[in-house]
Amino acid sequence: MTLDTAGCTFPTIIQGGMGVGVSGWRLARAVAAAGQLGVVSGVALDLVLARRLQQGDPDGDLRRALDAFPFPEVARRVRERYYVPGGIAPGRPYRPVPKLGLRPHRGRTELTVTANFAEVFLAREGHDGLVGVNYLEKIQLATPAAVYGAMLAGVDYVLMGAGIPSEIPGLLDALAVHRPAEISVTVAGAESGRRHTVGIDPATLHGPLPPPPLRRPRLLAIVSSDVLATYLARKPETRPDGFVVEGPVAGGHSAPPRGRLQLDEEGEPLYGPRDRVDTAKVAALGLPFWLAGGHADRQALSRALEAGATGVQVGTAFALCRESGLEEKLRRRLLDAAVTGTLPVRNDPDASPAGFPFKVASLPGTVADPDVYATRPRLCDLGHLRVPYLKTDGEVGYRCPAEPVDTYVRKGRPESDTVGRRCLCNGLVSAIGLGQHRSDGYVEPPLLTLGQDLGFLADLPDDHTAADVITHLLGGLPGPLA
Secondary structure, three states: OEEOOOOOEEOOEEEOOOOOOOOOHHHHHHHHHOOOEEEEEOOOHHHHHHHHHHOOOOOOHHHHHHHOOOOHHHHHHHHHHHOOOOOOOOOOOOOOOOOOOOOOOHHHHHHHHHHHHHHHHHHHOOOOOOEEEEEEOOOHHHHHHHHHHHHHOOOOEEEEEOOOOOOHHHHHHHHHOOOOEEEEEOOEOOOOOOOEEEEEOOHHHHOOOOOOOOOOOEEEEEEOOHHHHHHHHOOOOOOOOEEEEEOOOOOOEOOOOOOOOOEOOOOOEOOOHHHOOOHHHHHOOOOOEEEEOOOOOHHHHHHHHHOOOOEEEEOHHHHOOOOOOOOHHHHHHHHHHHHOOOOOEEEEOOOOOOOOOEEEEOOOOOOOOHHHHHHOOOOOOOOOOOEEEEOOOOOEEEEOOOOOHHHHHHOOOOHHHHOOOOOHHHHHHHOOOOOOEOOOOOEOOOOOOOOOOOHHHHHOOOOOOHHHHHHHHHOOOOOOOO
8 A cells, every 4th residue: 555645545456347247346355355456347237236146145145235235125126126045947047137228217227226336345344445346438328326336335446447437527526425417428320419318316216215425436547548647637527536557468448559450460459659658647647547457567566666656457367366256167267278378368359349459368168269159149138338329210229239230230330340249248247157048048158358468377376366466466565565
């Protein structure tokens, strides 16, 4: 931990938010208990809560969290709708959850709020460390309800990437005092000047009950350029409380190269001098910042500190540790392949429906396998990466380039958009053991992502823990930082 001139405490290490559910509450709690910032992924937590309740919540953790939710009637409705004592029968399909959309939907809002509350509540149990939650700006439709749920549980930090989180400071300000709040939603084809929004009114949840006092969490914007950092810092209404400056080797989504997209001989995006972040310019903004992407060793941390950073964000090392939310057999296969140098991790420019390059870790039997991808039926039944668009009749529809090709083309987009797209929603959920079993017997295959820098594994114990990662990074640094 470090202190700034105002006496504020900042972590040296941020455990990166990895969705869906890879950085779950167990991992975040382990990191926070060790004195650093543990971060839960806030992506698709509505789906995660609903499916784990349908699995029977065998340890009772989720029910304990729901019992602590400050608005009991809301928690009761969620529990009654999704909890299955003893769990659903093997092979039985999970009950669906409402898809994200612009129109208000009480059940969807209540599930999203309680799911984010539960994840943060469990991550904060048993210690006085710091806990954050990570969101994608690209998934705008879920943000207000998700953030409010995390704040009800006392989250310390909100981290947001995959977009420009310029409206999030105002959202946090309003929700901290339980005021109705909304953010803009990008609707493709909408007229210039016409604003579409999604929001939440806390009064619809707490009713006549007095809402609990809330703390406003700090906001860290995840950026890939000093230009974007400067843009966000220029005005009080858009200024975050700090930055995570992420490089292109980080796992999951990464920013595309600036300028015209060029690919190398392996078909991966080429990054050049324009994509290098000027850390001196970021430091000059006067806000704390952390470097991310290929910083999972002591030397990288030292270089970051010398460059003026507060510390580093690390993801992959924690994704492979024992407390990771990855399904255990998949985690061991990933770890074994990574240690032996036989795990390709490709920065695929086409895999993600979100349109950002996405790191795909290649294991046989996963969606990275061309044969598995070719035989998987195309469908979009979860829809977290669907984007709104304006239909010819003036109504708002939703589309995703990973949905059936004919369906997508009928919505006004070219077939070329669909080439190579993977269903991240289903694949990432399957990777944490919550894949859908369909009525025809089909089981969703997993999709795996890691960062491309795996050299740190040589310095970690076999089958390492979150504490091992922190010790590996902080060993030999001055006491206050450790």
